[in-house]
Amino acid sequence: MFILIVNPLAGKGKADRIFKAIQKDPVFKEKNCRSFRTNYEGHAEKLAEQIAEIHHEHLKCLIVIGGDGTLHEVINGLHQYPSIPVSIIPTGSGNDFTRALGIKGKGVSLFKKVVQNPKRRTVNVGRYVINKRHKHSQHLFLNHISLGLDSEIVHFANRPFYRKWMKRLRLHRLTYSLALLPVLKNFQPINLEIELDGLVKPLERATLVAVSNHPYYGGGMKIAPDAELKDEQFTVTVIDDIPKWKVIALFLTVFIGKHTMLKEVSVYKASTVKVSSKRVVPFQVDGQSGECFQCDLVRGKHTRTIFLG
Numbered sequence: 001m002f003i004l005i006v007n008p009l010a011g012k013g014k015a016d017r018i019f020k021a022i023q024k025d026p027v028f029k030e031k032n033c034r035s036f037r038t039n040y041e042g043h044a045e046k047l048a049e050q051i052a053e054i055h056h057e058h059l060k061c062l063i064v065i066g067g068d069g070t071l072h073e074v075i076n077g078l079h080q081y082p083s084i085p086v087s088i089i090p091t092g093s094g095n096d097f098t099r100a101l102g103i104k105g106k107g108v109s110l111f112k113k114v115v116q117n118p119k120r121r122t123v124n125v126g127r128y129v130i131n132k133r134h135k136h137s138q139h140l141f142l143n144h145i146s147l148g149l150d151s152e153i154v155h156f157a158n159r160p161f162y163r164k165w166m167k168r169l170r171l172h173r174l175t176y177s178l179a180l181l182p183v184l185k186n187f188q189p190i191n192l193e194i195e196l197d198g199l200v201k202p203l204e205r206a207t208l209v210a211v212s213n214h215p216y217y218g219g220g221m222k223i224a225p226d227a228e229l230k231d232e233q234f235t236v237t238v239i240d241d242i243p244k245w246k247v248i249a250l251f252l253t254v255f256i257g258k259h260t261m262l263k264e265v266s267v268y269k270a271s272t273v274k275v276s277s278k279r280v281v282p283f284q285v286d287g288q289s290g291e292c293f294q295c296d297l298v299r300g301k302h303t304r305t306i307f308l309g
């Protein structure tokens, strides 16, 4: 049995259109597929947990029709069932995880490959705990966690009013890029401390700390060009003590991954990372924003099987 979780709003409704086409294809019935639609933020996590509890013995793969945010929720819902394979038919606005996996197909043809003749790939996922909570409140992430400027951009860009106007002006592809200027204008560098495999580094004027599982970010920018999904270590990108005008230059070079040549950018590898701040700061994980004063991250020893087309 294959079960699909559909976020009908992903990609401004693209997920819904693609799901309807998939549902009409004879393979959907032939392969005994069932589907559930998400109704609210966080619903995909609950659905995945319930589906796994009930169907784990017969479930061949849980397929997401949506973007990275929905996949993030599904992976977390399957926390207790790491052997259940997952797949994604990318229909979000960023789709960075799919890009990192090298999935080329899309829509109905990708769905058919996934259920008829999938290639399998095992990837390392990151684990994180916010604000020193108990180990049981550990979550998983597939793409990146970052603190600083970009989390403020994600927070700004996710506001319904801004999103509505970007869509109305047909600028939704530039949602994040255009949010840079207003956010940068008011941005204050952050005093942070990072700990990389036990080695402490104070950062007095940090603009960004990004902890990555793979290179792609924000719809194709290469924030961590050397990161690989099979790595046992995170790639940690730090931007510290940089003038605001240079952030704009950096933003242009990050599309080709050349920002790492700037002297204000440092890149590290580590399998355990702790980022802490004396004040509450915004963070983003797989494109969803939040606030924290500490984030503890561990890589390795938690893998997922992904069905590729």
Ligand SMILES: Nc1ncnc2c1ncn2[C@@H]1O[C@H](COP(=O)(O)OP(=O)(O)OP(=O)(O)O)[C@@H](O)[C@H]1O
Residues within 6 Å of the ligand: 007, 008, 009, 010, 011, 012, 038, 039, 040, 041, 042, 043, 066, 067, 068, 069, 070, 071, 073, 091, 092, 093, 094, 095, 096, 286, 287, 288
């Ligand atoms: N029915 C719903 N109503 C409101 N929010 C939803 C609903 N279903 C899912 N969500 C939320 O929408 C968020 C974004 O979804 P998703 O990532 O799939 O699409 P996207 O933002 O278009 O794509 P990407 O993350 O690739 O940019 C998810 O984090 C999820 O919590």
